[in-house]
Amino acid sequence: MDLIQAAWMIRDLGQPVSSIDLEEDSIIAGGWDGSLKMWNGDGDILWSAQCEDRIEAIIRIGELVVVTSGLHITCVKSGDILWSNALEGSADLLAFHDNKVIATSSVYDIEHGDFMESALWQFSLEGELIEVTRMDERPWFLHSHENLILALGRPKCGLLVDGEHRELPSTSPVMCGLSGRENILFGHADGTISSFKGGEICKESTSIESLTCIEQGFVAALDNGDLVARTPNSEQIWTASGPQVTTQSAGFDDLHWCGRWDSIRGYLEVRASSGELMVSTETSRPRVSDFSENRIAFGFEDGQILVWERELFERRSKQEKSEENSRNSALAAKLRSLRK
Numbered sequence: 001m002d003l004i005q006a007a008w009m010i011r012d013l014g015q016p017v018s019s020i021d022l023e024e025d026s027i028i029a030g031g032w033d034g035s036l037k038m039w040n041g042d043g044d045i046l047w048s049a050q051c052e053d054r055i056e057a058i059i060r061i062g063e064l065v066v067v068t069s070g071l072h073i074t075c076v077k078s079g080d081i082l083w084s085n086a087l088e089g090s091a092d093l094l095a096f097h098d099n100k101v102i103a104t105s106s107v108y109d110i111e112h113g114d115f116m117e118s119a120l121w122q123f124s125l126e127g128e129l130i131e132v133t134r135m136d137e138r139p140w141f142l143h144s145h146e147n148l149i150l151a152l153g154r155p156k157c158g159l160l161v162d163g164e165h166r167e168l169p170s171t172s173p174v175m176c177g178l179s180g181r182e183n184i185l186f187g188h189a190d191g192t193i194s195s196f197k198g199g200e201i202c203k204e205s206t207s208i209e210s211l212t213c214i215e216q217g218f219v220a221a222l223d224n225g226d227l228v229a230r231t232p233n234s235e236q237i238w239t240a241s242g243p244q245v246t247t248q249s250a251g252f253d254d255l256h257w258c259g260r261w262d263s264i265r266g267y268l269e270v271r272a273s274s275g276e277l278m279v280s281t282e283t284s285r286p287r288v289s290d291f292s293e294n295r296i297a298f299g300f301e302d303g304q305i306l307v308w309e310r311e312l313f314e315r316r317s318k319q320e321k322s323e324e325n326s327r328n329s330a331l332a333a334k335l336r337s338l339r340k
Contacts, residue, residue: 001278001279001316001317001320002281003268003270003279003281003308004281004283004306005316006308006312006313006316006317007306007307007308008295008307008308008309008312008313009039009043009305009306009307009309010304010305010306010307011029011037011039011043011304011305011307012303012304012305013029013031013035013037013299013303013304013305014031014035014303015031015032015033015035015303016031016032016287016300016301016302016303017029017030017031017032017287017288017299017300017301017303017304017305018030018031018032018054018055018056018287018288018299019055019056019057019058019067019288019299020058020288020289020290020297020298020299020305021058021059021060021290022290022291022292022295022296022297022307023060023292024041024292024293024294024295025040025041026038026039026040026041026046027039027297027305027307028058028060028065029299029305030051030054030055030056030058030067030069031054031055031303032054033053033054034050034051034052034053034054034055034069034070035048035049035050035051035055036048036049036050036051036055036065036067036076037049038065038079043307046078046079047078047079048079049076049079049080049081051067051069051070051072051074051076051081051084052069052070052071052072052074052084053069053070053071053072054069054070055067055068055069056068056069056090056091056092056093057091057092057093057094058094059094059095059096059101061096061101061125063077063078064076064077064082064125065077066094066096066101067094068091068092068093068094068103069084069091070090070091071086071087071089071090071091071105072084072085072086072087072091073085073087073091073094073101073103073121073123075101075125075127082127083126083127084127085123085127085129087103087105087119087121088105088107088117088119089105089106089107089108089117089118089119090105090106090107090108091103091104091105092104092105092106092138092139093139093141093142094142095142095143095144095148096144097144097148098148099125100122100123100124100130101122101123101124101125102120102121102122102142102144102148103120103121103123104118104119104120104121104138104139104142104150105118105119105121106118106119106138106139115138115153116136117134117135117136118134118135118136118137118138118139119132119133119134119135120132120133120135120139120150133163135152135156135160136155136156137152137153137154137155137156137157138152138153139151139152139153139160140152140153140173140174140175140176140177141174141176141177141186143177143179143184145179147161147162148160148161148162148163149161149184149196151174151177151186152173152174153173153174153175154173157170157171157172157173157174158171158174159174159186159196168186168188168194169192169194169198169199169200170188170190170192170194170200172188172189172190172192173188173189174186174187174188174189175187175188175189175207175208175209176208176209176210176211177211178211178212178213178218180213180218180232181213182232183195183196183197183232184196184197185201185211185218187207187208187209187210187211187220188207188208189207189208190203190207191203191204191205191206191207191208191222192204192208193208193211193220193234201230201234202230202234204220204222204226204228205222205224205226206222206223206224206226207222207223208220208221208222208223209221209222209223209245210245210247210248212248212249212250212256213250214229214250214254214256214273215250215253215254215273216229216231216237216254216273217229217230217231217232217237218230218232219248219250219256221245221248221258222245223244225241225242225243225244225245225260226239226240226241227239227240227241227242227245227248227256227258229256229275237274237275238271238274238275239275240269240271240275240277242260242267242269243260243261243262243263243267244260244261244262245258245259245260246259246260246261246266246285246286246287247259247286247287247288247289247298248289249289249290249291249296250291251270251291251296251308252294252296252310252313252314254272254273255270255271255272255273255278256270256271256275257269257270257289257291257296257298258270258271259283259285259286259287259289259298260286261285261286265282265283266282266283266284266285266286266300266301267280267281267282267283267286268280268281268283268286268298278317283300284300284301284302284304285300285301285302286298286299286300286301287299287300287301293310294309294310294311295307295308295309295310296308
């Protein structure tokens with residue numbers, strides 16, 4: 001199956017796509033140079049805005065769209081910028097907690113080759129700064145539900161839960177996190193995957209780059225290009241190797257979608273629940289992805305945004321299998337006639 005031809009919607013942001021937020025009835029995309037656009041569920045452009053710099057994170061709060069853009073946190077409504085505040089260092093992660101907009105920032109020291117200082121910012125919906133908390137560690141994952149959770153890098157590592165530090169089973173820096181249906185998982189630089197509920201889930205061979213939920217459990221992307229799918233009890237389901245994983249998402253219940261980059265070409269792979277590769281298509285470099293119940297979206301280096309819709313994708317997949325079966329039947333008949 002040609003994945004590009006099977007896409008329900010293709011749009012062009014006009015610059016490399018750096019973030020995507022997908023819902024059933026709309027999609028918002030942010031670009032490397034600050035372009036921010038929103039389309040409705042039919043693919044019609046609703047509005048566009050120009051922010052300060054590369055858009056890293058997007059959250060929706062009712063009719064408001066809040067983004068981290070370069071050094072700023074910016075609030076947009078229907079394409080109009082309501083307010084924009086500069087942070088100290090790059091603006092990274094976003095959440096909405098206790099009726100406040102939460103953002104993190106970090107300062108990178110080129111001489112030391114590491115992040116030297118970070119901060120946690122709290123704003124009102126009107127853009128008023130309520131509180132800022134500075135720390136030595138950069139947060140690599142931010143989650144808000146009952147608690148406000150920050151997963152930290154060096155030197156302290158571990159978690160901040162509502163401002164209180166909590167140890168994790170591994171003292172290695174947290175590189176990524178995953179908020180699942182029943183638990184929160186953290187991927188560490190030493191290959192450990194730990195749990196918010198306590199305990200080590202498993203230990204992989206190298207650093208965890210990203211985590212995503214699948215129907216049977218979760219998939220970890222390692223920094224060597226390996227994918228490892230496991231159940232919540234850490235039993236291995238399948239593995240797959242390849243070039244660097246740039247982004248991954250679950251889509252349409254039991255399918256796993258993965259973007260890869262080999263320094264020359266990009267690839268988009270779709271795997272079945274068994275890990276079997278269903279289709280692989282060469283693309284521009286895949287950068288970001290997101291999914292909803294019936295749609296999945298990828299953003300690419302060349303500015304393209306591709307969205308697949310469940311019903312259309314399943315119909316194309318069945319059509320491809322039917323045509324393949326017909327070709328196989330015709331080939332088998334030809335072979336039988338040759339034998340005669």
